[in-house]
Amino acid sequence: MKNFRTYLSVLALAALMTLISCSKDDDKTAAVKPSENxxxxxxxxxxxxxxxAAAVSWELGYVFSTSSAGKITKLSCKMPEPGSYTVSLWDQSTKALLRQKTLEQSTPDKFVEAGIDEFLVEKDKKYVISINTVVGGSAKKFFTISNTNVNIFPIARGSILVQSSVYKAVATPKFPDGGAETGRMYGFSDFTFIPD
Structure with a gap:
């Protein structure tokens, strides 16, 4: 009987230690930062x-950086016409393609998104996100945004800083190095960024 009481005491002590340990671990868990788009x-x-804007063959996007390291987990787009649009993530300095996703825009004027293999973002490094306006050989209409300012850049929201719009007249996805714009953003490609 004495052994049984000792056994129960040891079990009770182990359970108590587990509860204390779990509550300490919960306190150490860092708050998850919200995603940014x-x-x-x-x-x-x-x-x-x-x-x-009218239907024209373009690769449209913008140059951005982040004020903290983190990861991009999704690519997204919003276009005025249905179609399968290619959204691309590029390294701005090397023009290397980092991630690419084809997104099916079945409902006009609504964002669609899809997960990608996580891409680790370096703090203050410049990247480009872009969308190609050609679907099945036909150019599609695209969106632009502007405001009352003549020069809208830089634009900072949360951890993300947009430096300029970029574009290239092309019918297939290519790095958009045909020019830059300071007064408006072209093509609604987006990404989900989760800061560290």
Whole structure:
């Protein structure tokens, strides 16, 4: 009987130690930072005007960096016409393609997104996110946004800083190095960034 009481005491002590340990681990768990989507955020602000541009063959995007390291987990887009659009993530300095996803826009004017293999983002490094406006050999309409400022860049929201819009007249996905724009953003490609 004495052994049985000792056994129960040891079990009770072990259970108590487990509870204490778990509560200490819970205290150490860092708060998960919320994800950020720069284009989605901008479109929710009333100071921006959304316009629809004519159908032209373009690779449209913007140069961005982040104020902290983190990861990109999804690519997304919002286009005025249905179709399968290619969204690309590029290294701005080397022009290397880092990630690419084809997204099916079945409902016009609504963001669609898809997960990608996580991409680790370096703090302050410049990247480009872009979308190609050609689907099945046909150019599609695209969106632009602007506001009352002549030069809208840089644009900072959360950890994300957008330096400029970029574009290239091309019918297939290529790095958009044909020019830069300071007064508006072209093509609504976006990404989900989770800061460290």
């Amino acid at each position: 720069i284009m989605t955020t901008l479109l929710q602000e009333t100071t921006w005007t959304q316009n629809t």
